[in-house]
Amino acid sequence: MERVLTSDQEKAKNLIAEWFLNSDNRMFVLSGYAGTGKTFLIDYIVREVLHLKAGTEAVFVTPTGKAATVLIRNGTVAGTVHSLIYMRNEDDFDVDENGEIVEREILSFTKREKIDEKIRLIVIDEASMIAEDVLRDLLSFDVKCLFSGDGAQLPPVGSSCGLMDRPDYQLTEIVRQEADNPIIRLATMAREGKTIPYGNYGDKVSVIGRNYLSESQRRRIFLKADQIICGRNRTRAALNAEIRRYKGISPDKLLPLEGEKLICTLNDWEKPLDKEGNFHLVNGIIGTASEIRTDSDFLATMYFTADFADEGVRVPFDTGIFTEGRYAYGYGDRAVTLVDGSVVHEDDFERLRLLKAVSEEPICRFEFAYAVTCHKAQGSEFGFVVVFDESRVFGEDRNRWLYTAITRAREKLLIIR
Numbered sequence: 001m002e003r004v005l006t007s008d009q010e011k012a013k014n015l016i017a018e019w020f021l022n023s024d025n026r027m028f029v030l031s032g033y034a035g036t037g038k039t040f041l042i043d044y045i046v047r048e049v050l051h052l053k054a055g056t057e058a059v060f061v062t063p064t065g066k067a068a069t070v071l072i073r074n075g076t077v078a079g080t081v082h083s084l085i086y087m088r089n090e091d092d093f094d095v096d097e098n099g100e101i102v103e104r105e106i107l108s109f110t111k112r113e114k115i116d117e118k119i120r121l122i123v124i125d126e127a128s129m130i131a132e133d134v135l136r137d138l139l140s141f142d143v144k145c146l147f148s149g150d151g152a153q154l155p156p157v158g159s160s161c162g163l164m165d166r167p168d169y170q171l172t173e174i175v176r177q178e179a180d181n182p183i184i185r186l187a188t189m190a191r192e193g194k195t196i197p198y199g200n201y202g203d204k205v206s207v208i209g210r211n212y213l214s215e216s217q218r219r220r221i222f223l224k225a226d227q228i229i230c231g232r233n234r235t236r237a238a239l240n241a242e243i244r245r246y247k248g249i250s251p252d253k254l255l256p257l258e259g260e261k262l263i264c265t266l267n268d269w270e271k272p273l274d275k276e277g278n279f280h281l282v283n284g285i286i287g288t289a290s291e292i293r294t295d296s297d298f299l300a301t302m303y304f305t306a307d308f309a310d311e312g313v314r315v316p317f318d319t320g321i322f323t324e325g326r327y328a329y330g331y332g333d334r335a336v337t338l339v340d341g342s343v344v345h346e347d348d349f350e351r352l353r354l355l356k357a358v359s360e361e362p363i364c365r366f367e368f369a370y371a372v373t374c375h376k377a378q379g380s381e382f383g384f385v386v387v388f389d390e391s392r393v394f395g396e397d398r399n400r401w402l403y404t405a406i407t408r409a410r411e412k413l414l415i416i417r
Contacts, residue, residue, distance in 0.1 A: 008173035009041045015169050016146065017049050020121065026139050029127065029163050031151040032171030033191065034407045035184035039071075041171070042123060042148055050121070058121040059084065063129040065279030065308070067379035071125060081124065082269070083278045085137055087112050111137050119143055126379050128156060128164040135161045152191045153404045154397060157375050183409050190391075190402040196415065204412040210388075213416070219246045221414065227286075227382040228371040229405045231390030239371035239388070254323045255300070256289045256368070262304065263369035263376060266331070268362050271313055273306045281306075281315065284376050286369050288312075294319065295342045298328035299335060299363065316343045317364045327365060335363045374405045385409035389417035 005013060012030060019028045032038030043054075052058040060071055060078040071078035087110055120143065124130065127147035130138075138145055151164035178184045182201035189196050200206045213221070222228065222243050230236050241251075249257060256262055264285045271281035287306040294300040298320045303312030316335035320328030329345065336349040337359045349357060371388075387405045391398040406413065 003040070003044075003177075005041070005044075006037070006173045006175055008171050009037060009175075012041060012169045012171060013045055013049060016045055019168075020050055020144055020146075026143070027145045027147060029147045029149075029167040030169055030171070031149055031164050031167035033150060033152055033174075034187045034403075035174040035178035035181065036171035037175040037178070038148060038150075038171055039125075040175075042146065046121065046123070052121055056116075056118050058123060059119055060123045060125065062125045062379070063131075063134070064126070064282060064284060064379050065273065065306070067126040067129070070379070070381050078125070079278045080280075081130070081134055081138065082280065084115060084122070085112055085134075085141070086110065111140070115141055115143065121146060123148065125149070128153065129379060130161050130163065132161045135163070150407075152400060153407070154375060154378065154400045156378065183406060183413050186413070186415070187403055187406040190399055190406055193399045206413075207415040207417070210416045218242075221386060222246060222370070224384060225386040225414075226384045227377065227380075227408065228386045228388065229374050229377050229408060230371055230388035231374060231393055231401060233373065235388060235390060236371045236373055240368040243370040244368070255294065255319055256292060256302070256322065256366070258290055258292065260289050261369045262287060262289050262366040263372055264304075264364060265367055266362075266365040268315075268364050270361055271315065271364070273309050273313060279306070279309070281313065281364065284379065286372070286380070289366075293341070296344065298323075299343055299345060301337075301341075301343055304366070315364050316361060317366050321365065321367060329363050333363045334360055336360050374401055374408075377408050378404060380408060381410045382408055383410050384412040385414075387413065387415045389415055 016028055016030065019025065030038065030042070046052050046054055046058045054060070061081045061084050062071065062078060063081055065080055122138065122143055122145045124138070124145060124147045127149040128151070147163050149164045151167060151170070174184060174188065182205040186196055186201065186205065196207055198207050198209060223246055228239055230239060245251070264281055265283055267283050268281040273279040273281055281304070285306050287304050287309070290303045290305065290312055292300060292302040298318060299316060300319050301314060301316050304315050305312035316337070318327045318329050320326055334346045335343040336346055336357050337343050339356045339358055346360065385408050389402060391402040394401040
């Protein structure tokens with residue numbers, strides 16, 4: 001049976017079609033609350049109204065790889081803005097026959113002069129996370145850009161272009177298919193600032209007081225959750241320690257162990273996570289650690305497998321945050337890999353010259369990710385989400401915080417407060 005558009009969607013469809021076909025403006029911003037059918041509508045417009053071939057004439061991109069995987073999971077071929085409009089500058093590191101560094105150029109990316117001429121429309125999802133300089137670069141191509149996002153979510157930390165503050169159209173009507181979805185119901189209550197009562201909302205959504213959970217219940221729930229979301233870093237650290245204890249990991253095991261869940265906290269555009277180079281190791285990527293090797297007090301290597309990737313990538317990382325509670329190295333510090341597979345800080349390599357160099361790359365940063373803050377979870381979706389409701393500490397953004405946390409859940413949700 002064909003899905004009928006709501007009057008809200010019909011208005012948005014007509015405006016977008018008119019813009020694409022007749023306007024000289026290169027951008028259109030569509031904002032839509034959770035449950036308004038924004039993703040369905042855009043796909044419908046691209047295929048059935050504009051008759052564009054998805055993946056060639058219309059391309060779907062997001063600011064981050066983790067956001068792209070949400071689209072991919074829902075059946076849309078997607079990549080990142082970065083892979084579409086920038087190209088990588090190669091030859092960043094070279095050594096001579098003695099293993100000494102003879103050329104060092106920090107890897108960078110340059111805006112492409114042109115993109116595939118078949119592309120007539122770029123659809124950018126999670127557009128609130130687009131930085132202003134990236135927005136400028138996107139609009140420099142002679143291609144129309146449809147920006148999509150949710151203005152009710154938390155604003156991203158750091159630089160943002162503020163697109164969702166001034167949308168060309170705002171979807172507000174919850175579609176019939178989502179009207180009975182308890183996750184959407186609670187998200188709407190949070191967005192509107194209404195108190196969400198304790199209790200069960202169907203068999204997969206509940207709200208409970210934290211004092212009503214026994215130790216055994218906490219253990220069972222935490223170990224089953226796909227992701228725990230909280231507000232404060234202090235809470236995050238305590239929850240991660242608690243979950244490691246539930247997993248039987250001794251408190252004196254400070255460093256990550258085989259198979260532990262980690263989150264990247266530093267952008268490393270030099271490290272592709274897939275063979276095609278579409279996704280990179282950037283802030284907020286969650287995955288698992290394996291083959292961990294510690295080479296010094298504060299420097300180690302591991303294979304990190306992003307939760308959407310098939311294979312891991314070898315990464316040198318700063319262990320100070322795990323052992324000392326703070327990072328030992330600064331932004332931009334680099335590690336040199338030696339022929340025996342060990343890594344040393346670039347300054348130590350310059351000083352010691354003990355072995356030949358094989359490669360040089362940034363020292364990355366990770367933290368445990370059984371629990372993450374809501375800001376770090378933005379752009380992601382998880383099957384079963386446990387939300388530690390700390391919205392009260394976010395002042396005027398408290399409704400946005402809770403709304404954003406709730407809408408990270410795809411299938412099952414437990415709110416603890």
